[in-house]
Amino acid sequence: MSRPQPEPRSAYPYFLPITTRWMDNDVYGHVNNVVYYSYFDTVVNRYLVERGVLDIHQGQTIGLVVETQCNYFSSIAFPQLVHAGLRVAQLGHSSVRYEVGLFADDEPLTAAKGHFVHVYVDRGSRRPAALPQALVAALEPLRRAPG
Template sequence: MSRPQAETRETYRHFLPITTRWMDNDIYGHVNNVVYYSYFDTVVNEYLISKGALDIHAGDVIGLVVETHCNYFAPLAFPHRVEAGLRVAHLGSSSVRYEVGLFAQGEPLTAARGHFVHVYVDRTTRKPVPLPAPLVAALEVLR
């Protein structure tokens, strides 16, 4: 098995600046590993909401996270600014694999990179549903 490597910015299609917070740091002086997943969630949902592809309050369809993963290459710490890159690696009939790269501001390589998979379900029944057309249109841009 090959060792994961940091990636460059060119492999991502959308970027969101994220300001770290004092509380993101752990006792070791860097952003705690669980916070990275919050950054992943932030860039994905910001993108979907800004494109009108996700109505978090009243939409009939919601995305549930069923898988996550992260590799760490360099520390991030408060008061760094993070630039979160986003792309879509797989677009299924009811699921999406998002890949996220986290960069320290201005750095050429990812400090961390990972993915998560959303399965889109009916808000009420929680049963998988086909991806709505506006969602597919927004995600195609990220491929």
């Protein structure tokens, strides 16, 4: 298996700027690793809310994170601005694999990149549910080309 490498901004079709906060830094002077996962969550859910396909309070279908992973290449620290890039690697019957690249300020390559998988379930039963058509349509522009 080859070692993951940083990627350019062109690998991601959607970006969300996220302001780092003083409390994001750890005692080593950089953003703590657990905060990166909150950035992942923020970019995905903001995208879904903006497109009207995530109703966090009353939606019948909700996404549960079942897998997550991150590779770190360089540090991010307060007061840098993070640009979170988003793409979709896979759309299944009831699941989506989102991939996120985090860029510090105007850097051309990812400081970190990772993924998480949402399995979409019925809010009440928590059983897998087919991806709603509106969600699929909203995610199509983010699909990563095979290869």
